[in-house]
Amino acid sequence: MLERLIYCLAVSLSNSILVHVAGRLAVGFSHRRADEAAFDGSPRRRRRPPAPRAIIIIMNNAARHLHVLRDPALDGALNMARDEHLLYSEHFRPAAIRIYGWTPPTLSLGRFQKYERIRELPEDIQRLPVVRRSTGGGAILHDREITYCLVVDDSVPLARASTVDLYRAVHECWRTALGSSGTHCDMASDDYPFPSPRTGPFFCFEKPGCTDLIVGSDKLLGSAQRRVVGRVMQHGSLLLGRGFSAHPGADLDEPEPRLVDDWIAYFLEHLAKMLDLVLQAAEWLSEQSTDIERRRQHYADESWTRRR
Numbered sequence: 001m002l003e004r005l006i007y008c009l010a011v012s013l014s015n016s017i018l019v020h021v022a023g024r025l026a027v028g029f030s031h032r033r034a035d036e037a038a039f040d041g042s043p044r045r046r047r048r049p050p051a052p053r054a055i056i057i058i059m060n061n062a063a064r065h066l067h068v069l070r071d072p073a074l075d076g077a078l079n080m081a082r083d084e085h086l087l088y089s090e091h092f093r094p095a096a097i098r099i100y101g102w103t104p105p106t107l108s109l110g111r112f113q114k115y116e117r118i119r120e121l122p123e124d125i126q127r128l129p130v131v132r133r134s135t136g137g138g139a140i141l142h143d144r145e146i147t148y149c150l151v152v153d154d155s156v157p158l159a160r161a162s163t164v165d166l167y168r169a170v171h172e173c174w175r176t177a178l179g180s181s182g183t184h185c186d187m188a189s190d191d192y193p194f195p196s197p198r199t200g201p202f203f204c205f206e207k208p209g210c211t212d213l214i215v216g217s218d219k220l221l222g223s224a225q226r227r228v229v230g231r232v233m234q235h236g237s238l239l240l241g242r243g244f245s246a247h248p249g250a251d252l253d254e255p256e257p258r259l260v261d262d263w264i265a266y267f268l269e270h271l272a273k274m275l276d277l278v279l280q281a282a283e284w285l286s287e288q289s290t291d292i293e294r295r296r297q298h299y300a301d302e303s304w305t306r307r308r
Helices: 002-012 016-037 053-061 076-088 115-120 163-179 257-275 286-300
Strands: 065-074 095-102 106-109 130-132 140-142 145-153 213-215 218-228 231-239 278-281
Touching (some): 076 218, 095 257, 163 218, 163 231
Parallel strands (some): 065 278
Antiparallel strands (some): 095 145, 106 140, 145 231
């Protein structure tokens, strides 16, 4: 009778709380019956009970989502705060992808770069706002680009894979998306050096690394990662055009907004398929604003920006 009740509840409700409660009740009930059966004095032999039908039904029917956040262009400190919030937040699990831009044009430094090297740049770049990322790698002049931030927890197999495997998988989704309109680019082979968070040229796009997307020998898309216990964040930039001649790399010759939207849609579709998740449009929640603002203040603080 109890098992039948669990089964009916599971069919009518498919939330995560019921999965937990139903599982605990069913397993406890199965153990109790096994104990009673062995009460005749014979040695008790515990064996793992079969999974209750209620749990099987819920887990097969409940979709796991890749939550999609489409943000407007924002300033550097707020962009970095939102990326970092996703890395630590309990919202939007098991995975979230954020697509965004930058305003005004901003120079982002890698976590380990020296601030004083900005003095070596042309004056028009020296006048730009500067933000320091939490990820390593070289500086990026964020202007005419698509920026993405993917956060995945370790319930998704690819999050447990190697660093280079995650780079390669996500970059391949971008390459496929660009190819949908006949835009050709290649993935840099393993003959290229693996990107280092601490060494390399000042600009990230000055020298491709393995798994970067390239046009000829010029870098078109590059990414960086940050890992914490149970989660990984990967964010990167795809150059649409260049408003500053001193910034190296290839670009996509200022495509029309409609084409950019098509590329993003194809990218999201292939990314969800690759992660074995279902796309789900998402919006920022009011309860997230306090943590995001705290992190924004950190990234806007000159002591962080000039820490090296």
